Amino acid sequence: MAINKFDIYSFWKDKAITNIFEVKNYADCKEKEEAFPVIEFSDDICCWACGLPSWIISDEKISELDDLEKDWNNEKSLQKAHILAKSLGGPETVNNLFLLCPTCHAESPDTREITDFFAWVYYKRKNENYITIMYKELERACKMKNIDIQIVIDYFSSIDYDKQMNLRHRIIKNCSVHGSFVSISSKMMALLSVILKDISKEIGKH
Numbered sequence: 001m002a003i004n005k006f007d008i009y010s011f012w013k014d015k016a017i018t019n020i021f022e023v024k025n026y027a028d029c030k031e032k033e034e035a036f037p038v039i040e041f042s043d044d045i046c047c048w049a050c051g052l053p054s055w056i057i058s059d060e061k062i063s064e065l066d067d068l069e070k071d072w073n074n075e076k077s078l079q080k081a082h083i084l085a086k087s088l089g090g091p092e093t094v095n096n097l098f099l100l101c102p103t104c105h106a107e108s109p110d111t112r113e114i115t116d117f118f119a120w121v122y123y124k125r126k127n128e129n130y131i132t133i134m135y136k137e138l139e140r141a142c143k144m145k146n147i148d149i150q151i152v153i154d155y156f157s158s159i160d161y162d163k164q165m166n167l168r169h170r171i172i173k174n175c176s177v178h179g180s181f182v183s184i185s186s187k188m189m190a191l192l193s194v195i196l197k198d199i200s201k202e203i204g205k206h
């Protein structure tokens, strides 16, 4: 029987990665090992490298979390990534599979050394949380389109939750989908276009 994502979660839920990129039980880690638990909260379904929440990937409403197994197995969210690549003989076993968002899955290393994979995860966890990445992408998109990022920051601080959700829908409508996944640069470019439209409407009113 094929391994599902809940099986993978069940194996990894008490594991951690140490600063020399070893996988251990989190409970056995010493402070000097500066270990990261692979999963921080069992019901917080997010990419195990960048922390991107699953509901952003799958564009679904956050469930009531009454069925953990169903939530982890949601087909549209995290992807099963091989730690040692299939092409290098990596097996289809829970200890060789890891759950990642589509962006991290594409970026993760495929080498013969499995410590390379864990070194990459450790670095991502420490330095490249999805919020940092999104901010950098937003900055980059602003430069491409000659927009002052401060205008975008001010805009975000001025809108409420309903407006944010409305913004999300308009961004999704403005992006064309490559496969099942919208690239972060498309999202950021679309986001800027939508914001600029809103801002120019506001200016028009005055």
Ligand SMILES: [Zn+2]
Pocket (backbone or CB within 6 Å): 047, 048, 049, 050, 051, 052, 100, 101, 102, 103, 104, 105
């Ligand atoms: Zn990720």
